[in-house]
Amino acid sequence: MWDKRLTEILCDICIKYILKGNRSSTHFTKDGWLKIMT
Numbered sequence: 001m002w003d004k005r006l007t008e009i010l011c012d013i014c015i016k017y018i019l020k021g022n023r024s025s026t027h028f029t030k031d032g033w034l035k036i037m038t
Contacts, residue, residue, distance in 0.1 A: 013036055014028075014036065017032045017035060017036055020032075022035065
């Protein structure tokens with residue numbers, strides 16, 4: 001189960017990759033997801 005802290009960490013990581021351009025429009029690129037998952 002995801003707690004508040006884990007959710008915040010995931011959101012922070014996602015925002016980081018959005019700002020790096022790893023989201024084409026409404027979803028992450030394959031490379032973006034691979035980096036988030038590792």
